[in-house]
Amino acid sequence: MAAPCRKMASRSFSRLLCYFSSTAVGSGACRRFSVTPIDRATPLGSTAADRATSPWSLMAAVCLQRLPVISADCSPIEQRFKQMLQQMELEKSLVSDHELRLLEDAEKMSRRQAADYDSDEEDRGDQEIMMTQDLEDTWEQRLKNFHPAPRVRGQWRRGLVKVRKSLGVKSTRTSPVSLPYSCLADVDEDLSSAQRCLADSLVLLAEQQVGAEKLWLLPQAAWQEGETLRQTAERALDSVTAAGVKATFLGNAPCGVYKYKLPKAARTEGSVGRKVFFFKAILADGAPGSAPTAPLLWVKKSELQEYLKPAYMTKVDRFILNL
Amino acid sequence: MSSVVSRCIFGVLSRQAATSRLFLGECNPAVQSPWFSPVATLKTSAPLRAEPKKKKKVDPRRELMVRERLKKKLKKLERVPPEFIPIEDFITPAKCLDETRVRIPPTLSFEESESRALLLKEWSRYKQEQHMAEVEAIELALEAQKEALEELKMESEELYRAALTPDPLLLPFTHEGPAYTPPIPNYDAPDGKAIVGSSQHGHRVAAVLSGEAVRKAPGHRIKRMETQQYLSLQKKPGKQPVALQTFRILRLHRWQLPTHSD
Numbered sequence: 001m002a003a004p005c006r007k008m009a010s011r012s013f014s015r016l017l018c019y020f021s022s023t024a025v026g027s028g029a030c031r032r033f034s035v036t037p038i039d040r041a042t043p044l045g046s047t048a049a050d051r052a053t054s055p056w057s058l059m060a061a062v063c064l065q066r067l068p069v070i071s072a073d074c075s076p077i078e079q080r081f082k083q084m085l086q087q088m089e090l091e092k093s094l095v096s097d098h099e100l101r102l103l104e105d106a107e108k109m110s111r112r113q114a115a116d117y118d119s120d121e122e123d124r125g126d127q128e129i130m131m132t133q134d135l136e137d138t139w140e141q142r143l144k145n146f147h148p149a150p151r152v153r154g155q156w157r158r159g160l161v162k163v164r165k166s167l168g169v170k171s172t173r174t175s176p177v178s179l180p181y182s183c184l185a186d187v188d189e190d191l192s193s194a195q196r197c198l199a200d201s202l203v204l205l206a207e208q209q210v211g212a213e214k215l216w217l218l219p220q221a222a223w224q225e226g227e228t229l230r231q232t233a234e235r236a237l238d239s240v241t242a243a244g245v246k247a248t249f250l251g252n253a254p255c256g257v258y259k260y261k262l263p264k265a266a267r268t269e270g271s272v273g274r275k276v277f278f279f280k281a282i283l284a285d286g287a288p289g290s291a292p293t294a295p296l297l298w299v300k301k302s303e304l305q306e307y308l309k310p311a312y313m314t315k316v317d318r319f320i321l322n323l
Numbered sequence: 324m325s326s327v328v329s330r331c332i333f334g335v336l337s338r339q340a341a342t343s344r345l346f347l348g349e350c351n352p353a354v355q356s357p358w359f360s361p362v363a364t365l366k367t368s369a370p371l372r373a374e375p376k377k378k379k380k381v382d383p384r385r386e387l388m389v390r391e392r393l394k395k396k397l398k399k400l401e402r403v404p405p406e407f408i409p410i411e412d413f414i415t416p417a418k419c420l421d422e423t424r425v426r427i428p429p430t431l432s433f434e435e436s437e438s439r440a441l442l443l444k445e446w447s448r449y450k451q452e453q454h455m456a457e458v459e460a461i462e463l464a465l466e467a468q469k470e471a472l473e474e475l476k477m478e479s480e481e482l483y484r485a486a487l488t489p490d491p492l493l494l495p496f497t498h499e500g501p502a503y504t505p506p507i508p509n510y511d512a513p514d515g516k517a518i519v520g521s522s523q524h525g526h527r528v529a530a531v532l533s534g535e536a537v538r539k540a541p542g543h544r545i546k547r548m549e550t551q552q553y554l555s556l557q558k559k560p561g562k563q564p565v566a567l568q569t570f571r572i573l574r575l576h577r578w579q580l581p582t583h584s585d
Contacts, residue, residue: 051479054479058482067498067501068501068502069505069506070501070502070504071438072501077445081442081446082440091426091428093424093426094421094426095423100480148507149506149507150504151505158460174553230485230486249491251490252486252487253487254471255464256468257467257469257470257475259474275475275478277471279580280499305444319463319464321461323460
């Protein structure tokens with residue numbers, strides 16, 4: 001009596017679950033997700049019993065993000081507001097030492113140029129020889145002597161090319177940063193480089209074999225006995241990237257899940273579908289040593305749609321923050 | 324009571340001393356030197372008089388009295404609440420109150436003030452939208468995590484418990500945030516100069532400058548040193564500067580020009 005009741009209860013419960021998940025994903029968009037309920041034994045129990053009865057095989061994936069390296073450009077309203085704020089602050093401020101000095105110097109100059117100027121009147125005891133304007137010039141010179149790395153890549157190279165073509169001579173500007181030509185241009189368009197789009201945060205995608213086909217997705221690996229899911233995610237990252245890549249995993253808890261059912265042909269006794277748990281990691285500073293083992297892509301959140309499957313995309317979109 | 328007794332004893336002593344002085348007469352000043360002891364005094368010095376040495380009793384008492392008086396004074400001083408060290412930043416320097424530095428506020432035209440007001444409103448709307456979008460994004464992420472944990476719980480209790488354990492190695496986590504320009508590869512930053520001083524109240528004040536002239540505030544003592552020396556000072560325990568005021572750090576770091584509006 002109790003057993004059939006429990007079965008019916010679990011069936012209706014799983015139906016309810018499927019209904020909820022199907023509404024969340026979108027009925028027409030999912031390719032592999034079917035609505036048939038799954039008959040399960042009691043959810044509580046030891047790991048061995050759990051894993052034995054559960055039809056889902058576990059996988060862990062890593063969502064590795066390269067955070068922005070430079071500050072983003074201001075949007076038009078931000079630009080206007082910034083200017084207005086600077087103007088208002090200038091109006092409310094007091095006159096600084098430097099400005100006072102400039103005013104004094106201007107006065108002195110005007111006095112000197114006046115007709116009735118007597119240089120003996122002026123007390124020249126301990127006056128500085130350096131005029132304020134000269135000071136400003138030295139400061140500007142020091143700033144110019146320093147060459148920061150270019151913020152906007154590609155344009156510098158194009159500018160150089162134009163100069164070289166027009167003059168027909170080597171450009172005299174020597175920069176302390178000697179980057180090869182190919183590195184400057186199209187860095188933003190080179191999807192496999194981690195140095196593209198320095199103002200945005202990028203996510204790592206790898207092309208992996210899933211079932212019969214190759215798909216672009218967050219690097220994942222199957223869970224093995226005796227390890228936690230986070231260790232599985234770390235293994236997935238190591239298998240896909242080069243050895244020198246350092247990433248900090250943010251905690252032991254997964255940030256998202258994507259579950260799908262295998263096509264009927266691939267289903268076995270033990271696994272009807274797969275659950276992929278995502279873990280977040282942040283790419284630490286450092287140049288990767290060797291080339292990666294699998295084809296990799298660094299994409300912005302807006303570009304994710306072109307590479308990921310729709311059902312997968314909706315789940316992954318939620319925890320990738322573009323803040 | 325003990326003070327009264329001691330005072331009586333003192334009185335007795337002084338009277339005895341007075342009487343002995345009368346006997347010694349004019350030779351009194353010479354009595355103190357051990358090399359010269361006139362015959363007259365020998366007869367009247369304390370050991371010959373066979374008087375018991377009362378100094379021994381009174382001296383410890385006298386010392387005790389002195390100590391007690393000092394302790395009372397200390398207690399009185401301690402009862403007074405300690406004076407607070409003034410926070411230098413909260414005191415408006417006299418330079419700012421100078422009248423010659425006041426700027427004449429310009430008169431704004433009607434259009435200008437209107438445009439400013441409208442821009443402020445637009446800005447507040449823009450910021451509000453930004454904030455709501457952020458809050459929404461965070462809520463979505465939290466929901467996704469909750470769902471993931473529920474699914475994991477359904478799968479296996481042990482893995483769920485492992486996921487809930489906090490990671491002790493994660494914090495403290497630091498990440499150098501976005502600067503205005505990207506880092507120059509293999510850049511060797513030149514060192515600046517460090518100036519370590521001590522303020523009137525005894526705590527240390529340090530400033531790291533690039534070698535520009537430093538004006539010494541009254542009551543401060545300054546000591547110039549190289550940046551490396553200053554950094555090594557910081558690592559020693561017990562020699563930490565209490566208040567650190569870093570002015571413009573012109574030490575050119577590989578992350579150039581921190582994000583600022585210009």
